[in-house]
Amino acid sequence: MPMQNVIDISQLDVRPVENQLTLAKWYPFENGQLSDAISEENVTRRFIVLFGSELSGSQVAEFVASLESPVECHRICCFEAHQSLPRGIAIEVSSDTDIKDSVRNTARQVGCQGAVLNILPQLSVVGLLVMDMDSTAIEIECIDEIARLADVHDEVASVTAQAMAGQLAFSDSLHQRVAKLKGIPLSLIEPLKANLPLMPGVKELCIALKAHGWHLAIASGGFTWFAQAVQEQLGLDWVFANTLEIADQQLTGKVLGEVVDAQKKAAVLKTLQAEYKIAPEQTLAMGDGANDLVMMAAADLGIAVHGKPKVVEQADTAICQGSLLQVLYFLTVPRPE
Missing domain, CATH: 3.30.70 (Alpha-Beta Plaits)
Incomplete structure (x- = not known):
């Protein structure tokens, strides 16, 4: 033709x-x-x-x-x-x-x-991406993997599934799950921290965004121990996650400080947007679970990543298969003259 x-x-x-x-x-x-x-x-x-x-x-x-x-x-x-x-x-x-x-x-x-x-955010304009960690930036749910090492995986995974599907308040589910981890020695979970499997394409995505001056953060209902390791691998600007209490080189089964739940994730996005003076149409959030929906709604473009059905249904856009580098499809559409 x-x-x-x-x-x-x-x-x-x-x-x-x-x-x-x-x-x-x-x-x-x-x-x-x-x-x-x-x-x-x-x-x-x-x-x-x-x-x-x-x-x-x-x-x-x-x-x-x-x-x-x-x-x-x-x-x-x-x-x-x-x-x-x-x-x-x-x-x-x-x-x-x-x-x-x-x-x-x-x-x-x-x-x-x-x-x-509904909008055309542009890769070439400075923006903000805030993403979940577990099953988004990395392929696993860290708390489930810790539980697997301690032979309480089925109990913890059941509560995780309820929380991610929106059937249980995240804060309640977090305390229930962490309580089951009491007494686990740090030496048992150190290898997990050292070998976190990144989601395919996330590193390349972060490289592309950073090359254009974007600000990148994790807001996770997971744990700082792992989020900081991901931060180092991806060159992220900020991480916000939950802190596990440790005593005598063991988990106590408690979480310290404010829980990073759905509302906290959204607040993180809004705070960073204001701090960096990011235009609203240049704000992105991505995650896979129900506790990511408030954050995704606070962004101008919310992206479900291999998400639960409820999340895919409610998200602005969704990547249901393949690499996270595909986020760039949403940032590189030429603006019509």
């Missing part, structure tokens, strides 16, 4: 879409005006982002044709989020309904992931 200023989406073919659209150029759709079914007063402009797989033009055409909600497509753009990621696709749309679920489901049908952005 020859390059042109206006695009007929049905004419895209089976070749990679990046071979059919010039990178970072917005192409207006043919007949891409508001339809009679959508009133101008109620309409909201949004950006659909398709990412995670190398897409053909025909897959993109199938996605547009299959959208369930009433959506008017205006412009499309193919862009590069990172040299190691497949090209992303952005579509500027109008709709008078919530299209988030429709976009995710339709994207899955054509073999990729989909997100809806």
Whole structure:
């Protein structure tokens, strides 16, 4: 298909879409005006982002044709989020309904992931990312792994699951779980601290953000012992986590000081935003559990990372598979002129 200023989406073919659209150029759709079914007063402009797989033009055409909600497509753009990621696709749309679920489901049908952005935060502008630690920045839940070493894993994991699903207040669950760890020697858990498995792509994401002056923090319901180790590996500016009481080189089963719960996580984000004078549209938060939702709502863009169903449903956007480097898809959509 020859390059042109206006695009007929049905004419895209089976070749990679990046071979059919010039990178970072917005192409207006043919007949891409508001339809009679959508009133101008109620309409909201949004950006659909398709990412995670190398897409053909025909897959993109199938996605547009299959959208369930009433959506008017205006412009499309193919862009590069990172040299190691497949090209992303952005579509500027109008709709008078919530299209988030429709976009995710339709994207899955054509073999990729989909997100809806109401704003376009920019990697090149200084921003703030606050993230959870357990099952977000790292692949494990530290408290569950400590419990495994002490042969109380099933008891602790059961309470963890209730908390992450929002069935139990986080503060209550934390005290219940930590109490079961009483008497565990530090020597038993030192190897865990020394070998924390980072979530794939998180280090590369942090490198990319820091290269553009972003401020990075962890706000975790986990423990300072581990958060500080992650901070060192990722070059984070701040960590906020819970402090385990230790006596005679053993855990006492108690937590010291204020618990870092859902409200504290949100307060951390707001405090850092004010301290660094970050524009609201440049604030991101990401996590996997119900206790991350308040923080994610406080940010302008809340990202569920391999999240529980409730979290994926409520988050602004979600990465349900693959590397955390994919966060860059949400920060590199070219702004239309």
